[in-house]
Amino acid sequence: MIGSIPLGDVLLASGALFTIGLAGALLRRSAISIFLSTEVMMNAANLALIGYGSAMGSREGQIIVFFIIAIAAAEASVGLAIFVALFRHKETIDVNKINLLKW
Amino acid sequence: MSASIPLWLVPALPLAGFLVNGFLGKRLGKSFVSAVGVGAVGLATAAAYARLVPFFAGDHSAVVERIAPWFSAGGFSAEIAMRLDPLSALMTSFVTFVGFWIHVYSVGYMRHDETEAGYARYFAYLNLFMFAMLILVLAQNFVLMFVGWEGVGLCSYLLIGYYYERQYAADAGKKAFVVNRIGDFGFLLGMFGLFSLFSSLDFDRVFTAAAADPGKYAPYLTLVCLCLFLGAVGKSAQVPLFVWLPDAMAGPTPVSALIHAATMVTAGVYMVARCNVLFRLAPEAMAAVAVVGAVTAIFAGIIAVAQNDIKKVLAYSTVSQLGYMFLACGVGAYVAGMFHVLTHAFFKACLFLGSGSVIHAMGGEQDMRRMGGLRSKLPITYWTFLIATLAIAGIPPLAGFFSKDAILGSVFEHGQYVLWGLALFTAGLTAFYMFRLVSLTFEGSFRGTPEQEHHLHESPPSMTAPLVVLAILSFVGGWIGLPRVFGENLDRFTAFLSPILLPLASAAERAEPGLSHGAEWLLMGVSVAAAVAGLLLARSWYVRGQGRVPDRIAASFPAAYALLAEKFRVDELYGLLFVRPFDWLARMLWKVVDVLVIDGILNAGAFLVELVGDLLRFLQTGNVRNYALSLFLGLIALMLFVIGAV
Numbered sequence: 045m046i047g048s049i050p051l052g053d054v055l056l057a058s059g060a061l062f063t064i065g066l067a068g069a070l071l072r073r074s075a076i077s078i079f080l081s082t083e084v085m086m087n088a089a090n091l092a093l094i095g096y097g098s099a100m101g102s103r104e105g106q107i108i109v110f111f112i113i114a115i116a117a118a119e120a121s122v123g124l125a126i127f128v129a130l131f132r133h134k135e136t137i138d139v140n141k142i143n144l145l146k147w
Numbered sequence: 148m149s150a151s152i153p154l155w156l157v158p159a160l161p162l163a164g165f166l167v168n169g170f171l172g173k174r175l176g177k178s179f180v181s182a183v184g185v186g187a188v189g190l191a192t193a194a195a196y197a198r199l200v201p202f203f204a205g206d207h208s209a210v211v212e213r214i215a216p217w218f219s220a221g222g223f224s225a226e227i228a229m230r231l232d233p234l235s236a237l238m239t240s241f242v243t244f245v246g247f248w249i250h251v252y253s254v255g256y257m258r259h260d261e262t263e264a265g266y267a268r269y270f271a272y273l274n275l276f277m278f279a280m281l282i283l284v285l286a287q288n289f290v291l292m293f294v295g296w297e298g299v300g301l302c303s304y305l306l307i308g309y310y311y312e313r314q315y316a317a318d319a320g321k322k323a324f325v326v327n328r329i330g331d332f333g334f335l336l337g338m339f340g341l342f343s344l345f346s347s348l349d350f351d352r353v354f355t356a357a358a359a360d361p362g363k364y365a366p367y368l369t370l371v372c373l374c375l376f377l378g379a380v381g382k383s384a385q386v387p388l389f390v391w392l393p394d395a396m397a398g399p400t401p402v403s404a405l406i407h408a409a410t411m412v413t414a415g416v417y418m419v420a421r422c423n424v425l426f427r428l429a430p431e432a433m434a435a436v437a438v439v440g441a442v443t444a445i446f447a448g449i450i451a452v453a454q455n456d457i458k459k460v461l462a463y464s465t466v467s468q469l470g471y472m473f474l475a476c477g478v479g480a481y482v483a484g485m486f487h488v489l490t491h492a493f494f495k496a497c498l499f500l501g502s503g504s505v506i507h508a509m510g511g512e513q514d515m516r517r518m519g520g521l522r523s524k525l526p527i528t529y530w531t532f533l534i535a536t537l538a539i540a541g542i543p544p545l546a547g548f549f550s551k552d553a554i555l556g557s558v559f560e561h562g563q564y565v566l567w568g569l570a571l572f573t574a575g576l577t578a579f580y581m582f583r584l585v586s587l588t589f590e591g592s593f594r595g596t597p598e599q600e601h602h603l604h605e606s607p608p609s610m611t612a613p614l615v616v617l618a619i620l621s622f623v624g625g626w627i628g629l630p631r632v633f634g635e636n637l638d639r640f641t642a643f644l645s646p647i648l649l650p651l652a653s654a655a656e657r658a659e660p661g662l663s664h665g666a667e668w669l670l671m672g673v674s675v676a677a678a679v680a681g682l683l684l685a686r687s688w689y690v691r692g693q694g695r696v697p698d699r700i701a702a703s704f705p706a707a708y709a710l711l712a713e714k715f716r717v718d719e720l721y722g723l724l725f726v727r728p729f730d731w732l733a734r735m736l737w738k739v740v741d742v743l744v745i746d747g748i749l750n751a752g753a754f755l756v757e758l759v760g761d762l763l764r765f766l767q768t769g770n771v772r773n774y775a776l777s778l779f780l781g782l783i784a785l786m787l788f789v790i791g792a793v
Contacts, residue, residue, distance in 0.1 A: 069775055078775075139771045146769025 054095030062088035075127050075137040079120075086116060152197045154212045154229040154285060157239065160191040161277035168274060172267025177258060184270030185250045188277055192243040195281075198231065199240050207233055207646060211287050211351070222346060228287035230350065234647045237485060238284035238417055241492045242410050246277050248613035249405040252500050255609035256401055256507060269309060269399065276302035280410050284417060289338050289348040292418070296334065296382065299411045300327045306406060307398040319394035326391040330381015334418075337374035340367065341425075354424040365428045372425055372432035375418065376439075383415030383469045386443040390718055392466055396458040400503030403458060408465045408499050409492040416472040416488050420481045423648055427479070437477025437558075441566040441573075444470030446715075448576040452583070453711035456513045457502045460584050464539065465495055467573060471554055474570060480557030481648040482641045486628050487554055490546035493624045494538040497617035501532035504606040504614065505588060509599055515587040517599075522589040524603040527611045529589050531618035536585050538621040540578035541678040548675070549625030555674050556630070560662050571677050578681030586689035632667045 061084060068081030090109045097105020131137050164187025172180045202210075209232035217225045231239075250273060257269055279298025286292035300323075308320030338348060344367055345353045357364050379385070384392035395407045406412070419426060419436060426433050444467045451463035468491050475484035506513055508525055522529045538545035541552070551574060558567045593600050605611065628640030662670070688696045701708040710716065768774075 066779065070772065070779060073772075078771075142771070143769035146767050147764045 049095075051095055051099040054098075055092060058088045058092040058095065060088075061085075061091060073138050073140055075130070075139050075142075076124075078139065079123050079127070083116065083120070086112065152194050154198065154210075154231055155214050155227075157191050157195045157198070157243070158278045158281035158285065160187045160194065161274040161281070163187060164274035165271050165278060168267050169271035172271060173264045175267070177263060177266050180263075180267045180270050181254045181258075184274055185247070185254060187274055188243070188247050188250045191277065191281070192247045195239050195243045199236050202231060202236050203643075207643065209647075213287075217290070223342065223348075225288060225290040225348065227291060228349075229285040230287040231285070232647055233644050234417070234421060234485070235284050237489065237644065239281065241489055242277070242280050242284060245409045245492050245496050245617070246280075246405060248616055249273075249401050249409075249496065249500065252404075252503070252610050252613040253399075253401040255607045256503055257399060265309075269306075272302055272305045272309070273402070273405070276306070276406060276411070280414070283414055287350055289341065289350070289353075292421075293334065293338065296378070296414065296418075297331065299406070299414060300324065300331065300382070303327070303395065303406050303411055306402040307395045309398050309402070313397070316397040319391075319397040323391040323395050326388050327381045330378045330388055330415075333374045333377025333381070335378075337371050337378060340371035340374060344368075344371065350421070354422075357424050357428060361428050368425050369429040369431045372422070372429040373435060375422060375425075376432060376436055379415030379419050379473070380439065381415075382418075383412050383473070384466050385415070385439050385470060385473060386446055389443060389447065389466045390721060393459055393462040393714070396456075396462050400458065400499060400506060403462070404496045404499030404503065407462070408495040412465065412469055413472070413488045413492065416469065416476060416484055419473070419476045420485055420648060423476075423481050426476070433477050433479065435477070436473050437563065437566055440470045440473030440475070440477050441569045442470070443467065444474060444573045445569045445576070446470075448573045448580065450711065450714050451580045452576065453708065454714075455515050455712075457505065457515050457518070457584065457588060458499075458513055460515075460580060461495070461498055461502055464498075464577065464581065465491075467577065468495065468539070471551065471570065471573070474558060474566060475554040478558050478561040478563055478566070480554060480561075482628075482644050483550065483553035483557050485644060485648070486625075486640055487550035490538070490550040490621070490624050493617055494535040494545075494547055494621035497531055497535035497614060497621050498539065500610070500614055500617065501528050501535065504528040504610055505532075507606055507610070508603050509595065510602050512595060512599060515584065517595040518588045518593070519591040519595075520589070520593040521603070525589075525605050527605060527614060531611075531614040532589070533585060534618040535621045536581045538625075540581050540682055541574055541674060542578075542682070543671075543675060544625070546621050546623070546625035548678075549628055549630065552630060552671055552674055553628065556662065556667060556670050559670055571674060574674055575677035575681040578678040579685045582682045582685035583689050586685060587694075590690045591693065630667065630671070632664050632671075 065081045065083075065085030065088060068084065069078050072078050072081060090112055093105040093109050093112075095105075097103065127137050130142065134142060136142075164183050167183050167187075168180050172183070175183075209230060211228055211230050213226060213228040215227045217227050219225070250270075253269070253273065257266060261269065276299060279295045279302055281295070283292055283295025283299060286295060304320045304324040304327075307323050308317050310316040311320075341353055342348055344364055345356050347353060347356075357368070381388045392407055392412065396403050398407070426436070447463045447466035447470065451460050451467065454460045454463060468487070472484045472487050472491070475481070475487060504525065505518065505521060505528060508521070508528075509518065512518070534545065538547040541548045543549075555567060555570055555574070558570055593603075628638050631638060688694065713719075
């Protein structure tokens with residue numbers, strides 16, 4: 045049970061997860077990798093929510109996380125659809141090569 | 148019951164005529180336009196007289212008819228209300244009557260020369276003028292009066308510029324409008340002053356309050372009255388704002404007769420007389436009125452002597468006679484001033500219409516040097532013109548004699564001997580230049596082209612009938628105000644107007660016998676002598692001497708004569724003093740302030756925004772990873788801010 049883990053450890057894990065996600069989002073070139081990295085960052089936030097909720101003895105943290113997961117699923121389908129469309133058009137999903145919208 | 152015809156109907160009928168002729172006249176043909184134009188004013192005249200006759204005959208107390216509230220803002224409210232009292236009744240009586248006859252005359256004068264559209268436009272404007280003038284004289288408060296005041300100014304502008312395709316007519320209209328605006332500005336300031344003093348612009352309230360507590364208001368009234376008088380100076384063409392009236396002769400001649408001689412230009416005198424309660428409390432303003440009037444009278448009279456355009460002579464004569472009226476008002480003789488307004492309306496309208504008849508016969512020629520000998524060709528015009536000339540010259544027993552004598556008498560009675568001397572000299576001058584005009588036009592032999600001589604004809608009945616009517620009135624019109632020396636109760640004019648024009652005069656002043664009968668006879672004799680002297684001099688110089696004497700004088704003093712013929716170069720002086728500097732100022736404001744400063748600020752602002760945008764747009768790399776990096780850096784900055792590190 046998460047309740048037996050100290051809050052500090054949970055937040056440490058959450059912060060580590062966020063940092064890994066952030067690094068991935070900034071450094072990767074594949075759009076799908078960036079997308080997955082942002083999902084990791086989001087789950088870091090989810091983890092922090094659950095940790096805090098548990099530490100405060102409330103269920104609301106977990107309830108919010110369920111909402112976030114549901115919405116993330118919807119958003120993931122839209123995002124992936126965009127990549128499919130992009131790939132059909134440009135034959136690549138390297139973000140460095142997708143830069144038409146500029147000055 | 149006299150109240151069966153409401154007062155508002157009197158101005159409303161010409162307004163209806165204006166609307167019909169203005170919007171439909173072009174398509175309805177000249178006969179219809181004439182019927183509507185003349186009919187509307189005829190009906191208005193009938194309606195006015197249906198009210199005026201019982202009023203003259205019976206109770207002279209003021210009637211106020213409130214028609215509708217107009218607007219109100221804060222503590223101020225104005226209503227549409229009409230007033231019938233002896234003063235407005237007098238004005239209405241001759242405005243409608245003379246106006247009607249001039250409409251009749253216009254049918255004959257304008258019918259042949261104009262297009263259908265032009266003819267309809269002419270009558271529409273003329274009806275609109277009647278509407279505005281009647282609003283002006285019948286208004287019960289300053290605000291409604293101002294509406295009429297501006298309305299007549301607008302119609303004057305429109306009608307002076309009637310022949311708008313001629314540059315000088317369009318310019319003359321503009322000049323009249325601009326000069327009048329200067330006066331209107333004074334009138335407006337005067338109204339503001341009155342409102343701040345009395346919190347109302349209703350005639351009754353203002354005049355009652357001023358009369359009830361003279362000590363309280365008198366110190367401020369001088370300024371207010373001077374402002375109001377500035378309005379009158381503009382409208383009635385007094386020195387220094389007289390320059391527009393001679394140029395106003397660019398309009399059709401019946402317009403000159405109606406607007407620029409008989410009615411509109413007397414609005415200033417009417418306004419001063421209407422405010423006599425206020426002016427009485429401001430002796431300095433009264434003195435200014437008297438001096439301006441006397442100076443105008445003699446100044447314009449002198450200019451008239453050397454003019455060769457028949458209408459210009461009459462125009463300067465009008466300015467001069469208006470000066471007489473203001474002189475009378477300035478010495479407190481409002482009754483005499485209004486009397487001259489009335490008689491002047493008759494004889495000056497007759498003179499202008501007569502000159503129109505001459506110009507009509509001459510095929511548009513206005514230069515008297517090419518006329519002469521028209522007496523036998525235009526007998527009706529000649530005789531009516533002669534009667535009106537004798538009337539303006541002040542020959543007894545014609546109308547002008549009585550009113551001019553009343554003015555001269557009261558100026559003398561008030562001890563203004565210098566002004567009296569000026570006025571007397573002007574009287575002689577008036578007789579001189581008017582008989583110069585008659586002699587050059589009607590006497591001697593014809594000096595125009597043979598073609599013009601062949602064309603000469605008497606005008607149609609629609610033009611001669613008004614001449615005859617006005618000539619008769621120029622003859623008998625003065626008999627309603629016979630001086631006291633003919634009998635104590637013959638001066639019905641004074642008795643009629645006294646309740647309005649002498650309300651503040653003390654009982655002693657009213658009972659004052661004034662001059663002795665002997666002195667009055669003597670004054671009368673002197674003024675008649677001056678007139679006869681002018682008359683005889685003109686006849687001997689221009690009829691018997693055939694203009695040799697004045698030619699010799701002109702040759703001996705070429706510089707003086709040129710100055711006179713060029714109207715003392717007042718227009719040139721104003722051009723130098725005002726028109727050119729204002730032109731320069733306007734050019735400065737346009738080229739420097741508007742183009743350089745205002746447009747410059749706008750353009751500089753737009754340029755700066757464009758420049759910054761040009762630089763900033765390079766931040767839009769199109770690379771999503773750059774944006775992500777910016778987000779990250781922003782996040783760090785935000786966190787540092789939140790934990791208070793920065």
